[in-house]
Amino acid sequence: MSSISSLTSSSSSSSSSSSTQSIYNGHIFGLASGLDVDSIVSGLTTDVQGEIDKADQQKQTLQWKQTDYQAVVTALNTFNSTYLALSGSSSLTANNALQTYTASSDNAAVTAVAQQGASGTASSITVYQNAAVASISSSTASQTVAGLASAAPTSASSLSALENDGFTLTVDGTSETIKLTAAQVSGITDTSSLISALQSNINSAFGWSSDTSATNSAKVVLSQDSTSGEVVFSAGTYTGGSGSVAYGTSFTVSGISSTDSSGNPTSDTSGLYALLGTSSSQSNWLNRNLTVAQVLAQNENVTLDSSAKYNVTINGQTVALNGSDSIFTALSKINSANTGATLSYSSTTGAITASATSPGGAHNFSLGTGAALSSTPSSGDDISTAFLEALGFSGSQASGQSTSALASQNDSSGKPLATAGQDAVFSIDGGTTRMTRSSNSFTLDNVNYTINGSVSGSSPQTANISFTQDTSTAVKNIQNFVTAYNTLLSTITTYTNTKPDSDYQPLTDAQKADMSDTQISDWNAKASAGVLFNDDTLNDLENELRDMVNQSVTTSDGTTISLADLGIRESTDDTGTDDTTPGQLVFDNGSTDTLVSMLQSHPQEVQDLFTMQSSTPYVINDTQTVKSGNVTENRQTYRKNAEGLAYRLQDIVSDFTQTGSTPGVQGKLVSLLGDSGDGDQLNSIYDQITDVNNQITDLNQKMTDKKNALYAKFSTLESFMAQMNSQSGILSSLSGSSSGS
Numbered sequence: 001m002s003s004i005s006s007l008t009s010s011s012s013s014s015s016s017s018s019s020t021q022s023i024y025n026g027h028i029f030g031l032a033s034g035l036d037v038d039s040i041v042s043g044l045t046t047d048v049q050g051e052i053d054k055a056d057q058q059k060q061t062l063q064w065k066q067t068d069y070q071a072v073v074t075a076l077n078t079f080n081s082t083y084l085a086l087s088g089s090s091s092l093t094a095n096n097a098l099q100t101y102t103a104s105s106d107n108a109a110v111t112a113v114a115q116q117g118a119s120g121t122a123s124s125i126t127v128y129q130n131a132a133v134a135s136i137s138s139s140t141a142s143q144t145v146a147g148l149a150s151a152a153p154t155s156a157s158s159l160s161a162l163e164n165d166g167f168t169l170t171v172d173g174t175s176e177t178i179k180l181t182a183a184q185v186s187g188i189t190d191t192s193s194l195i196s197a198l199q200s201n202i203n204s205a206f207g208w209s210s211d212t213s214a215t216n217s218a219k220v221v222l223s224q225d226s227t228s229g230e231v232v233f234s235a236g237t238y239t240g241g242s243g244s245v246a247y248g249t250s251f252t253v254s255g256i257s258s259t260d261s262s263g264n265p266t267s268d269t270s271g272l273y274a275l276l277g278t279s280s281s282q283s284n285w286l287n288r289n290l291t292v293a294q295v296l297a298q299n300e301n302v303t304l305d306s307s308a309k310y311n312v313t314i315n316g317q318t319v320a321l322n323g324s325d326s327i328f329t330a331l332s333k334i335n336s337a338n339t340g341a342t343l344s345y346s347s348t349t350g351a352i353t354a355s356a357t358s359p360g361g362a363h364n365f366s367l368g369t370g371a372a373l374s375s376t377p378s379s380g381d382d383i384s385t386a387f388l389e390a391l392g393f394s395g396s397q398a399s400g401q402s403t404s405a406l407a408s409q410n411d412s413s414g415k416p417l418a419t420a421g422q423d424a425v426f427s428i429d430g431g432t433t434r435m436t437r438s439s440n441s442f443t444l445d446n447v448n449y450t451i452n453g454s455v456s457g458s459s460p461q462t463a464n465i466s467f468t469q470d471t472s473t474a475v476k477n478i479q480n481f482v483t484a485y486n487t488l489l490s491t492i493t494t495y496t497n498t499k500p501d502s503d504y505q506p507l508t509d510a511q512k513a514d515m516s517d518t519q520i521s522d523w524n525a526k527a528s529a530g531v532l533f534n535d536d537t538l539n540d541l542e543n544e545l546r547d548m549v550n551q552s553v554t555t556s557d558g559t560t561i562s563l564a565d566l567g568i569r570e571s572t573d574d575t576g577t578d579d580t581t582p583g584q585l586v587f588d589n590g591s592t593d594t595l596v597s598m599l600q601s602h603p604q605e606v607q608d609l610f611t612m613q614s615s616t617p618y619v620i621n622d623t624q625t626v627k628s629g630n631v632t633e634n635r636q637t638y639r640k641n642a643e644g645l646a647y648r649l650q651d652i653v654s655d656f657t658q659t660g661s662t663p664g665v666q667g668k669l670v671s672l673l674g675d676s677g678d679g680d681q682l683n684s685i686y687d688q689i690t691d692v693n694n695q696i697t698d699l700n701q702k703m704t705d706k707k708n709a710l711y712a713k714f715s716t717l718e719s720f721m722a723q724m725n726s727q728s729g730i731l732s733s734l735s736g737s738s739s740g741s
Contacts (some may be wrong), residue, residue: 035717041710048706052699053508059692060506064528066673066685068495072538073657073669075491080653083484084646090480092610092646095446098474100603107463109452116607117446120467127426127463130455131440134341134356134364134403134421138392145253145282147231159185162194169202170252171219176205195222195231220251235284250350252283285350292330292387293323299390301375308379312387313400314339314354315365321387330387341365343391352391356403356421360438364421370399424451471599474606475592482568486584489545493583496538500530537656537668544652546570546583553644555608563645566606567594612644618651620658620665 042049082088091097095115103112110125166179180188184197199222206219218236225232233253286295293304304310304323311318312330317339321330331352335342340363343354356363368384377383388398396409397417406418423436428444440451447465455461504527512520532538550570552562563569567588571581588594599606616626616639624635640648658667674684 035714037711037714041707041714044710045703045706048699048703052696052703053510055692055696055699056508057506059689059696061531062685062689062692064531066689067528068532069537069669069673069685072492072495072541073673075488076653076657076669079484079488080650080657083481084650084653090477090484092477092481096473097477098599098603098607098610100469100471100474100599101467102470103447103465103467105463105465107461109455109461110463110465111450111452112463112465113448113450114467115443115446115448116611117604118467119445120469120603122464122466123429123447124462124464125426125428125449126430126460127424127451127455128434128457128460129422129425130451130453131359131424131438132419132422133359134419136354136367136393136397136403136406136418138352138388138397139394145233145251145284159188162188168254169205169220170254171206172250174206178202178205191224191229191231195224198222233284250283250285254282286327286345286352286391288327288331288345290327291323292321292325292327295327295390296383296386300386302373302383302386303376304383305379310377310379310381310383310387313369313382313384314343314367315341318382321383327391339365341367350392352393354393358438359421359440361404361421361423361436362438364402364404366400366402367393368398368400370395370401425457426451469600471596474599475595478566478568478595479592482585482587485545485549486581489542489583490581492538492542492545495532496535496542497533498530499533501526537672540668541652541656542583544655545649548645548648548652549585551645551648553609553612554641555605555612557604559602559605561602561605561609563609565594566598566609567592608644610644610646612642613647614639614642616642618654620655620667 080088082090083092085091086093088094096113098116099114099118101114101118101120103114103118105112110127112125114120162180163182163185164179166177168175169178170176178198178201180197180201184201188194188197199218202220202222203218221234221236223232223234224230233251235251290298291306292310293306296302296304306323308323309320310323312321312334313319314334314337317337319334319337319339321333325333331343331345340358341354341356343352345352354365354367356365368388369382371382371385373381373383373386377386385395385398389395394411394417397406403418404420407416407420409417411417423438424440424442425434425436426449427434442449504523506527507515507520507523515523549563552560554560563585568585569588571584571586616635618639619636622634622636625632626635626638628638636651640651643651654667656667656669658665659670660666672684674686
């Protein structure tokens with residue numbers, strides 16, 4: 001009995017210690033048995049945990065490989081987009097990348113810029129006509145500012161109320177207060193005399209032209225509307241030797257108020273306030289926040305239904321506008337309709353200009369139809385004439401005539417109603433053949449010409465173009481290319497040459513639990529290094545790149561040239577260089593002298609070395625063959641032989657990085673990386689990681705099943721031990737009772 005008692009005592013003592021108690025799936029273990037069940041189960045499942053840790057480490061290694069492969073893909077694509085692609089910021093294939101000449105013109109009417117491949121031969125260009133964009137400009141898209149009353153006050157009391165009344169008039173940014181003096185008020189007997197008095201004050205404040213009458217030449221003119229009788233403000237005109245023209249004046253009337261004889265505001269609204277309008281500002285320039293219906297009612301006396309749709313014709317095409325559309329919205333709808341013309345508003349001049357969307361004589365256009373419009377058009381009607389005239393275009397400009405026809409017609413000031421679209425016309429080297437281009441900027445024989453300003457046939461402009469040899473741009477771009485190539489190669493060889501350290505394996509979760517974040521980061525940096533050591537795919541990439549830069553190119557004139565001819569070699573060559581970085585490109589003796597000499601003596605051959613192109617299309621994994629003479633070869637080999645180094649490099653980059661939805665069109669590295677949509681690529685890293693994840697899932701389930709089984713057994717043991725402890729306690733109690741009796 002002592003052994004049971006001893007066991008009970010031991011159990012009791014153990015159960016009081018929290019170190020031997022554990023909870024699993026809601027059950028408490030160790031209370032009865034005193035056993036550290038968690039430690040026992042952990043020891044009994046080390047085999048499965050070892051399998052899980054191994055799978056986790058395998059997954060981590062694959063993820064590191066995935067990251068490193070992706071870094072190489074990014075490096076290749078960056079190298080391609082920067083130094084090889086036509087649009088690259090430092091591309092050798094760009095027009096001016098290997099430029100060896102600087103062009104200059106002796107006439108400011110023509111600018112010349114030498115492009116890659118320019119011969120450097122002096123030439124001349126005679127321009128007979130510049131290209132022009134067809135356009136129609138409105139007069140200032142303005143409106144009058146109307147008052148309220150139809151006639152001036154005539155009673156003594158109402159006349160006296162005008163004294164010291166004033167308003168603020170802002171003309172082209174300058175503001176002045178316009179007031180009537182007592183002497184002026186005494187001479188007012190009707191609307192006409194009121195207008196004369198106010199006009200005199202406006203003229204005194206803002207001035208007028210001296211070569212015509214004060215009223216007609218004032219910047220702002222007051223008049224009485226013959227229909228409504230209202231006093232209205234409008235922009236003045238100037239009558240001079242060239243006819244009557246609008247000032248284009250911008251003005252705002254605001255702050256109309258009543259004041260007493262001391263100039264203090266009063267509540268009296270019988271004076272100018274009642275006559276001219278409210279205190280809110282009113283401007284004569286087009287308010288683009290107003291709706292189409294409002295502008296046509298105000299400027300053209302045309303009434304539209306704000307809820308209806310109407311048509312406007314631009315270049316023969318109709319654009320639907322709502323009566324409720326603001327002028328902003330209306331212009332936006334027109335400009336989005338692809339009519340061949342756009343309308344833009346100038347906040348500087350207040351005018352609207354319609355312009356062709358493309359330059360040249362083939363792109364003249366028209367506005368409107370010229371059709372008459374009733375004062376109350378119906379929904380769906382064409383309101384072009386009224387709409388365009390409300391924007392400041394004349395009836396002729398809105399008549400549907402082409403800009404080419406309007407260009408020969410003048411307004412009252414003698415100014416053409418439009419600018420016709422026209423092509424540039426020129427000849428080269430004094431030739432009799434006249435050439436045309438739709439733009440003022442064009443390229444001939446690798447020289448870009450720009451015609452500046454207006455040139456007409458009556459005054460043709462001849463420019464002599466000379467060339468100065470300049471190799472600095474080409475040298476700089478080739479040096480940058482060499483540096484970038486070396487950086488790319490170094491990125492690749494760093495991965496393939498770094499040996500893994502067997503002392504540093506991916507950490508398990510248990511190991512990470514005993515380490516700080518810094519320690520984990522430092523460990524991972526060492527453990528991840530070398531995962532691509534001696535990698536076959538990267539070795540192939542390195543070999544292809546190094547083989548390519550050692551190849552020669554047959555130029556357009558049949559000359560064979562290579563980088564070595566430019567004084568550029570691999571560091572493994574016997575050039576006296578320090579061979580610490582095999583495969584890196586170096587300049588002979590660290591000098592660009594040979595390169596400069598070749599650019600000066602054989603500029604076209606140097607350009608061909610990099611920029612020769614093949615007409616054979618690039619096709620990845622191409623199996624087709626072509627016959628060249630008596631030789632049958634792979635089509636991509638044939639393509640490569642016709643290419644310069646820049647395009648051969650592009651093909652190599654594509655061989656490794658091209659993307660696609662099917663394995664057959666993917667580059668080698670992209671195929672190796674894999675993705676969720678790449679089909680059956682059982683050797684891709686994506687698929688390998690997927691397989692390992694499935695293994696980990698299965699192993700975790702295996703661990704769960706094994707733990708459940710073990711804890712079930714210990715649960716049975718706990719129940720048995722609890723029962724034994726209970727029986728032991730009863731026996732001990734009985735034994736004590738017996739001894740007492």
